[in-house]
Amino acid sequence: MQAHLPTPVDAVIAGSSGRPLEPIARRLALPSDPLGSPGARPLSRAQAMNTLEVRQRIDAVATSDPERLGYGYSDSQSPWRHDPAIDLPRDAWLAFVDHLRAALIDVKAPRILRIGPTRAGRSNGIDRVLTAIGAEVIVPDGLGHDIGDDGMAANVDCLLLESNGTFDGVLLDWRQYAPRVRRGGVVAIVDRSQELGQPWPQHRVDELVDAIATEVLMPNGVRPMRFGDAASVHVYEQTDGTLSASKSSGPAPRGNGKPPLLGAVGDYALYEWRDLVYAVPAADAPFCPRRATRNAYPVLLVGDSFAATSAVVEAFVAAEPTIGSALDALHDGNVARARALVASIERDHPDLRTALIPCLEHARWNKRLLLALGVIGVFGAYGTRPHEGAALLRQALRLDLVNGPLLRAVATAYLEVLGDEAAARALLEEARAHVRRRNIAEICHRELEGNVLWNYPKLVAQVTGVIEVGAGEGRLAATWTRLDIPHQVFVEGHPKTFAALQRRAVSDASVRRQATCAVVAAEPGPATLHHGRNLARASLLPCHALATVPLDDKHEIELPVDATTLDALLAAGRIDPTNCNLLYIDTEGSELEVLRGATELLRRVDFVYVGVFLHPVYDGAPLPQQIQSYLHEFDDGEGFHLCAFEVSADRARGQAVFRRTKAR
Amino acid sequence: MRDLYLYQNGTRGDVVLARTLFRAALASPEFQVTIGVCLGDDELVRDLERAGCDVVVSDYRNTPQGAPLDLEALCPPGATAIVAWLGGRDDLPTRQWPDVVDAFHLRLRRAGITTAIADPKGEVPMPDLVAAATGRPAAPLRPAVYLDCARTTESRCRFVYDLPRLARALPQLDLLCTTGAASVADNVRDISGLSWPERSALSEHCVALVGTTPDPFALTLTTGNRWKPKALCGYDARQTPPLWNYPGNGMELLATMDELVDFLLAHAAEVHA
Numbered sequence: 023m024q025a026h027l028p029t030p031v032d033a034v035i036a037g038s039s040g041r042p043l044e045p046i047a048r049r050l051a052l053p054s055d056p057l058g059s060p061g062a063r064p065l066s067r068a069q070a071m072n073t074l075e076v077r078q079r080i081d082a083v084a085t086s087d088p089e090r091l092g093y094g095y096s097d098s099q100s101p102w103r104h105d106p107a108i109d110l111p112r113d114a115w116l117a118f119v120d121h122l123r124a125a126l127i128d129v130k131a132p133r134i135l136r137i138g139p140t141r142a143g144r145s146n147g148i149d150r151v152l153t154a155i156g157a158e159v160i161v162p163d164g165l166g167h168d169i170g171d172d173g174m175a176a177n178v179d180c181l182l183l184e185s186n187g188t189f190d191g192v193l194l195d196w197r198q199y200a201p202r203v204r205r206g207g208v209v210a211i212v213d214r215s216q217e218l219g220q221p222w223p224q225h226r227v228d229e230l231v232d233a234i235a236t237e238v239l240m241p242n243g244v245r246p247m248r249f250g251d252a253a254s255v256h257v258y259e260q261t262d263g264t265l266s267a268s269k270s271s272g273p274a275p276r277g278n279g280k281p282p283l284l285g286a287v288g289d290y291a292l293y294e295w296r297d298l299v300y301a302v303p304a305a306d307a308p309f310c311p312r313r314a315t316r317n318a319y320p321v322l323l324v325g326d327s328f329a330a331t332s333a334v335v336e337a338f339v340a341a342e343p344t345i346g347s348a349l350d351a352l353h354d355g356n357v358a359r360a361r362a363l364v365a366s367i368e369r370d371h372p373d374l375r376t377a378l379i380p381c382l383e384h385a386r387w388n389k390r391l392l393l394a395l396g397v398i399g400v401f402g403a404y405g406t407r408p409h410e411g412a413a414l415l416r417q418a419l420r421l422d423l424v425n426g427p428l429l430r431a432v433a434t435a436y437l438e439v440l441g442d443e444a445a446a447r448a449l450l451e452e453a454r455a456h457v458r459r460r461n462i463a464e465i466c467h468r469e470l471e472g473n474v475l476w477n478y479p480k481l482v483a484q485v486t487g488v489i490e491v492g493a494g495e496g497r498l499a500a501t502w503t504r505l506d507i508p509h510q511v512f513v514e515g516h517p518k519t520f521a522a523l524q525r526r527a528v529s530d531a532s533v534r535r536q537a538t539c540a541v542v543a544a545e546p547g548p549a550t551l552h553h554g555r556n557l558a559r560a561s562l563l564p565c566h567a568l569a570t571v572p573l574d575d576k577h578e579i580e581l582p583v584d585a586t587t588l589d590a591l592l593a594a595g596r597i598d599p600t601n602c603n604l605l606y607i608d609t610e611g612s613e614l615e616v617l618r619g620a621t622e623l624l625r626r627v628d629f630v631y632v633g634v635f636l637h638p639v640y641d642g643a644p645l646p647q648q649i650q651s652y653l654h655e656f657d658d659g660e661g662f663h664l665c666a667f668e669v670s671a672d673r674a675r676g677q678a679v680f681r682r683t684k685a686r
Numbered sequence: 687m688r689d690l691y692l693y694q695n696g697t698r699g700d701v702v703l704a705r706t707l708f709r710a711a712l713a714s715p716e717f718q719v720t721i722g723v724c725l726g727d728d729e730l731v732r733d734l735e736r737a738g739c740d741v742v743v744s745d746y747r748n749t750p751q752g753a754p755l756d757l758e759a760l761c762p763p764g765a766t767a768i769v770a771w772l773g774g775r776d777d778l779p780t781r782q783w784p785d786v787v788d789a790f791h792l793r794l795r796r797a798g799i800t801t802a803i804a805d806p807k808g809e810v811p812m813p814d815l816v817a818a819a820t821g822r823p824a825a826p827l828r829p830a831v832y833l834d835c836a837r838t839t840e841s842r843c844r845f846v847y848d849l850p851r852l853a854r855a856l857p858q859l860d861l862l863c864t865t866g867a868a869s870v871a872d873n874v875r876d877i878s879g880l881s882w883p884e885r886s887a888l889s890e891h892c893v894a895l896v897g898t899t900p901d902p903f904a905l906t907l908t909t910g911n912r913w914k915p916k917a918l919c920g921y922d923a924r925q926t927p928p929l930w931n932y933p934g935n936g937m938e939l940l941a942t943m944d945e946l947v948d949f950l951l952a953h954a955a956e957v958h959a
Contacts, residue, residue, distance in 0.1 A: 097841060101751060111841065219750050219839045220865075232846045251844040251920070383747045386754045410744065413759035665776075685775065685792050 074673055076123065076155060077116050083150045084108050091147045096217070096253060102387035102421050104316040107147030110212065114250025115151075118210065121249065121257060122180060123155065125208050129179055132157045135202060137195045138184025138212070148182070180208040187214060187312065189223075189230050190275045196234070200268040203260045210257045217253040218315045222296075224279030225312065231256045233273040242267060281309050284328050287335045292328060299331040300324055300384075314385065322385040325377070334377040338394070341367050341374055348397050352431040357438050361401050368403040375404040392418035400435045408440055416449060423456035459483045462505055469501045474668040474677035475631070481666065481679065485629065487511070487602030491542060491588065491616055492609035494558050495519055496526035499535065509534050509601040513591070515541035515583060519557045538596045541583045542609070544618035549585040552577040561610035566638035569674075587619030603628040611640030614649050621656075630662055630680040637674035646678060653680045660684050687715070688799065689765035691742075693722035693757035696772065696779070697838055698748050698882065699901020701730050703781060703930065704770040705813045707790055710803040712739050717801075722760035724748035729881060733817040750838050768793050781900055781929055783810040810932035816890060816908045819883035825891040826875070830860040831954050832889040832906060834897040835867070837920075843899055845920030848943050849874055855947050859954055862888065864902070894954040896946065900929050915953035919946055 084094055084107045096104070097111040108115055126132040134157045140146055149159045160178065181203045185191040192211065200209050215221040215228045235246050235256075242263030249255045258264065281293040281300070290301040293309035300309045301323040314322055323338060325331030344367050351360035367374065375398055382391045392414050398404065399411020415432045419425065429450075436446035463479035470476035487509025488502055494514060502510050512527050512535070514520045520539040527537040543549055543562060553560035556574040562585070565577050591597045605620070605627045607613045613632040617624065624630070630653060634646040646667075653662040662680035669676045690711060694704040701723060712719045712734060719739040721731055725747045728735075735741045742760040746753070761767040771793070773785025784806035791802060804811075835847050852861060853871030861871075864885065866878040877885060882905050889895055890910040896917045897903030903918060907930055916937040918929060923939040931937070936953075940946050 216837065216844050217839075217841070220837055228844070228846045232848075248844075251922075252839075252841050254844060379746060382754050383749055386749045386751050406745070407760070409759040409761075410746075410755065413755040417755050681775070684788055 072673075073120055074669060074671065076119065078671070079154055080108075080116060080119060080151050083147055083154055084112075091150065096214075100421075102317045102389075104318065108151065109148075109214075110255065111250055111253055114254055118249040118255045118257065119151065119155065121247065122208060122210075125259070126179055132179040133160060134158065134180040134182055135160045135178040135199060136182045136184070137162065137199055138182070139186070152182075177204040178202055178207065179204065180210065182210045182212070184212040187225060187227060188279065189226050190277065190279070192227050192230055193273065193275055196230075197268065197272065200260075201265055203265075205260055205262060205265060207260045208257055209260055209264075210255050212253075212255050214253045218312060222279075222311055224276065226276075230273060237273065238264060238267045238271050281311070283308065287332045288339055290323070290335045290339075292331055292335075298324055298326055298384075299328050301331050301335050317385065317387040319385070319388070321390045322381060322388060323378075324381045324384050330377075333373075334381065337371045337374045337377060341371050342390070342394065345394050345397050349393060349428075349431050352397075352434045352439075353427050355434055355438070357434070360397075361439075364398050364401040364403050367398055374398070375406065387421065389418050389421050392421075400439055409442075412436055412440055412442075412445070419449075419453075423453045424460070429453050455483075458506060465501070465504050469504070472670065474666050474679055477668070478666050478679065481629065481681075485604045487599070488604040488606050489513070489588075489597060489599055489602050489623070489627070490606040490608075492607060493523055493527075493537070494608075495522040496537075499526045503533050507604075508532060510536070511597050511599065511602055512537040513540055513542060513588070513597065515539065515551060516553065516557050516560050516581070519560070536598055538591060540591055540596070541585045542588050542591070542616050542619060543585040543612060544587065544615040546584070546586045546590055549583050551581040551583050552579070553581065554578050559610055561612060561640055562615070563611040563640035563642045566641045566643075568638045569640070571639070588616065589620055589622045592623055599623060599626050602626075604631065605629070606631045608633045611635060611643035614644040614652060617649070617652060624656060624661075625686075628682045628686065632678055632680075634676045634678050635674060636669065636676055639674050646676065649678065650680075687718045689720070689762065690717040691720045691722060691758075691761040691765040691767045692770050693760065693767070694770040694772075695753040695757055697750065697752050697901045698727060698730065699838065699899075699904040700752070700772055700779070700781075701727050701748070702813045702815050702882070702902075702904040702907075703772055703786075703900075705731065705734070705815065706783065706811045707770045707786060707803075708734055708739070709737075709811070710787075712737060714801060714803050720762055720765055722757040724753050724757070729883060730815060730818060732820065732883070766797050766799070768797065782927070782931055810930070812907045812909050812912060812930075813904060814908050815883055815886040815905045816910065819881075819887040821884060822887045823877075823880060823884050826860050826862065826888075828860045828873075829858070829954070830862050830875070830892045831856070831950060832885075832892040832895045832897075833861045833863045834895075834903055834906070835863060835865040836902055837898040838901045840899040840920075842922070842926055843918075843920035845898055846943070847919070851943065852947065852950070856950055856954065859893070859950075862892065894950060896950070903929065915949070917946065917949050 091107040092105040094106050095112040095115065096106045096109045099106055134152050136149060136159055149161060152159045181199050183192060183195055185195040203209050211231055213227045213231050215225050239246055239258055242261060244258050244261055244264055246256050246258040281295040284292045284294055284299060286292065286304060289304050291304045291307040292299055292301045295309065295311060302309050302319045303321065306319050313319065323331060323334045325334050344363050348360040348363040351363060375395065378391060378395055382395060385391055396411050396414035396418060399406035399414060400408050402408045412435055415435055419428050419432050433446050433449055436442050436449055459479060462483050466476045466479045466482055475482055482505055485507050488507055489511040490498065491513045493512035496512055499510060510533060512523055514523050517539060523537055527535040529535045541549060541551060549562055551560050551562060552564050554574055554576045559575040565571060592599065605623065607616050609616055632649055634649060635643045650664055655661060660683055663683050664678060665681040666679035667676065692708055692711060694701050708721055708731065711717050720742060721734065721739055722742045723731060724744050727748055728741055728743045731741055744757060744760060746755060758767045771789045772779035772781050773789050774780035787804045787806040794801060837843065849867050849870045853873050857873060859873065861874045862877045863874050864878055866876045867874055877888060880888065886905045886908060889906040890908055894915045895906045895911060896919065898919055913934060914936060917940050918937065919940045921939040922941060926939055928935055928937040928939060938949060940949055
C-alpha cells in the first residue's frame with residue numbers, strides 16, 4: 023500500500039517563490055552610489071562620511087552583486103559554499119577600514135597597493151570597498167610574487183598584502199612590496215591561517231606575522247595591531263626603521279610546500295599531500311588543501327597511494343552515471359529500477375563503497391559523494407544500513423533544499439524504500455521550513471530596511487504572533503502578514519493615529535488582528551502625551567533639552583491621557599496574546615515603563631523588541647543597559663538575553679531584540 | 687524502561703563533553719540507553735559500554751567539522767532518539783552544563799518524557815574521558831604541563847605558540863605537546879601518538895593544562911583535573927566565557943604568549959616548588 027503524504031513534494035516546491043534571491047543591495051545602494059562607475063572617487067564625500075555611513079556603504083558593496091563579487095563576508099558563508107564578496111569577517115574588515123581611514127585621514131586620495139588573488143576576471147569586493155571610500159587601488163595582474171618589478175609606482179600609502187596565503191608567498195611579497203609603502207603609511211597583512219582549524223606548516227602566515235613583529239617591528243619600536251581573530255588583518259605603521267629592515271630582515275623561507283602533481287587518470291589530476299593521494303578534476307586543478315576544506319572542488323577522491331586513488335577514480339567515473347540513473351529512477355518513483363541499478367553497481371564495483379567512504383571524510387560537504395554513497399546505501403547495498411544511506415541523501419539535499427527533483431527522490435527513498443512515512447514527512451517539513459525561511463529573508467531584506475530585524479530572518483521565522491505597542495498607523499501590519507505572522511495585536515495611544523490604524527488592522531481568513539487604543543505605562547494613572555505635527559513621535563516623555571529634532575517632531579502639544587498597563591489590558595481582555603510570542607515596543611522613550619507594566623505578559627512571549635536611545639532625545643528615557651538589565655533579571659534571572667542590536671542611521675537611536683533565555 | 691537513543695553530531699571534542707549527558711541518562715533507572723557514534727569515536731564511550739549501554743557505530747569517521755551524516759540514522763527501531771545538544775538556543779552550543787541539561791530536558795519533554803536526569807543547578811560533572819582508557823601511559827618522570835597546541839575551527843580563537851620560549855621559561859618542567867614538536871627543546875615531549883583516552887589519563891599527572899580550542903581540550907576535563915590550573919589560549923576573556931564553567935574553575939582565557947608564560951610561571955612553577 024502506498025502511503026500518501028499530506029504535503030506533496032510539489033506543494034513544497036510551489037511554496038518557493040521560484041525567483042533567485044533578490045540582491046539585498048538594490049535596497050541598500052545609495053542613490054548616487056558610484057559602484058557602477060569604475061574610477062569615480064567621491065573623495066570629499068568619502069572623507070565627510072561618518073563611520074556608520076561608511077559601514078553601511080561597505081555592507082552595500084558586500085551584498086550588491088552576488089554574481090560578480092560574491093555575497094557577504096567570510097563569516098556568513100555556508101560550510102559547503104564559500105563565495106564571499108569580502109573574504110574576511112565583517113567585524114574585522116570594518117574595524118580595519120575604520121583604522122585605515124583614521125590613519126590616512128590627511129591623504130586626499132590614498133593609494134593602496136593590494137597584492138592578492140583576483141576573482142578570475144571578475145571584480146573583487148575588497149577593491150570595490152576601498153574605491154568606494156575614496157582610495158586608488160593598484161592591483162597587479164596575477165599574484166604579486168609571480169611578476170617582476172614592473173616599475174610600479176613607489177611610495178604608496180598602504181599595502182594590503184594577501185598574497186597566496188602561504189608562508190613563503192607572503193614573505194616574498196612582503197619583502198618586495200613593503201618597502202614601497204611611504205613613511206607613515208600602513209602595511210597590512212591578511213592572515214587566514216587559523217580560520218580553518220589546525221594550519222598546515224606551509225600556510226603558517228600567523229607564524230610569519232609573529233616573526234615579523236618580533237624580528238622587525240619590535241626592535242624598531244613599532245607595535246602592530248590586529249583586527250579579527252582566527253581570520254585577521256595585522257597592521258603596522260611604516261617608519262624609517264621598518265622601511266629599511268623589511269628589505270633585509272625577517273624570517274627565512276620554508277620551502278614551497280605545494281602538493282606535487284603525480285600524474286593523471288582520465289580527466290582527473292592526482293596530487294600527493296601528507297601521505298595521501300588526492301584526485302581532483304583536471305579542470306579544477308591544482309589541488310589545494312585550503313580549497314578542499316572549503317568544498318571548492320566538484321568532487322574530491324582520496325586514496326593512500328597512486329594506485330589506490332587511480333582505482334577509486336576509475337570506479338567512481340564508471341559508476342557515477344548509473345548512480346545518476348538510480349537517482350532519476352527514484353525521482354520517477356520507479357523503485358524497482360533504482361534497486362536493480364544499485365545492484366548492478368555493487369556487482370560491477372564491489373570495492374566502490376569502501377573506497378568512497380574515506381573520500382567523504384575529506385570532503386564532508388561534497389554533494390556528488392553524498393549522493394553516490396547515499397543512493398547505494400539506501401538500498402542496503404554493500405551491507406549498508408539503509409537509514410544511513412538515506413541520511414546521506416538528506417545531507418546532500420540540505421545543500422540545496424529547493425532542488426525539487428532531488429527532494430522528490432529523497433522523499434521517495436524514505437517513503438517507498440524504507441517505508442518510513444514519519445521521516446518522509448519530516449523531510450518535506452524541513453524543506454518547507456527552508457523555503458519559508460528563504461522567503462522571509464527576502465521579505466526582511468526588502469521591507470524591513472532600517473529595522474534591526476532585516477538582518478535576522480532566522481529570528482523572524484520563529485515569530486508566530488506579534489503584540490505591537492506604539493503601533494502608529496499600522497505600517498508594519500502588511501509586512502507581518504507577508505512574513506507569515508498570522509496573529510497581530512496592535513496597541514496605539516493617540517486617537518487620531520488609532521483611527522488610521524483601525525482601517526489597516528482588519529482581520530481576514532488568514533490573519534487575526536486586534537487593535538486597541540490605549541496609552542501604556544508602568545502603572546495606571548493620569549499621564550501626558552507629548553507630540554508635534556508628526557504623531558509618530560508622540561511620547562509620554564518630553565523632548566530632552568539637548569535634543570536636536572526636526573521641526574515636525576518638536577513637542578508642541580500636550581494631550582492629557584489615562585495611562586494603563588499591558589497587564590491591565592490583558593486582564594480586561596482588551597488584548598489577546600494567544601499565539602503571540604513577540605512583544606514589539608516602539609513608544610518613543612517609555613519602553614522600560616511599558617515593560618515594567620507587563621510582567622504577566624512577558625511570561626507569555628519569547629522575544630522582546632525595543633527601540634533604544636543612545637543620545638539624549640527624550641527627557642527620562644532609559645539607557646539601553648537599563649532595559650537590558652531589567653529583562654535579564656526578569657523572572658529571577660531567567661529572563662531575556664540580548665540577541666540583536668543595531669544602531670539606526672540616525673545615530674541617536676537604535677533597536678534591540680531580546681530572546682527568552684530558557685524555553686517556556 | 688524506555689529505550690533511549692542518544693547521539694552527538696559535533697566533533698570529537700563535543701562527543702567527549704556529551705559523555706556527561708550519556709552517563710546521567712545511563713544512571714537513570716527509567717532508560718535503556720543506546721549511544722550512536724562515528725567510526726573511531728567508540729573509543730570515547732568504551733567505559734559507558736562496559737557500564738551497560740549499547741553503542742552503535744557508524745561506518746563513517748568523524749571530521750573536523752563534525753559527523754558527516756546525522757547520527758539519528760542509527761537509532762534502533764522502537765527507541766526514542768534524542769540529540770545530546772551542548773546547550774543554548776542558538777546555532778552554536780554554549781558548552782555549559784546547566785544549558786546542556788536544560789536543552790536535554792526540553793527535548794525529553796517534546797518526546798513526551800518528563801523524567802529529569804540531572805539538576806541544572808547541581809554540581810557540574812566532568813566528562814572524565816580517562817575512564818575510557820584501556821591502557822594508562824606511564825606518569826611523566828618530571829613535573830609536566832599538558833600542552834595541546836592542536837586546534838579546530840573556532841572563529842574567536844587565534845594563538846601562535848612559541849614552544850622554544852616556553853621551554854626556556856620552564857626548564858624545570860616537561861611540556862607534553864600533542865602536535866609532535868619534540869625536536870624543539872629537550873623538555874618538550876611528543877605525546878601525539880597517544881589516543882584521546884590515554885592523553886586524558888596522562889593529563890591527570892600534569893600540574894597544569896593548556897589548550898587552544900574546546901576540541902580537543904575537552905579530553906582534559908576530568909575529576910582529577912577539576913581544581914588544577916587550566917588555560918585556553920587565543921581568546922578575549924571579555925567576550926568568551928570559560929569552557930564548561932563551574933564554581934572554583936581554575937580555567938583562564940589567555941590572549942598572548944606573555945600571558946601564557948606568566949600563567950605557567952605563576953601556577954605550574956609554584957606547584958613544582
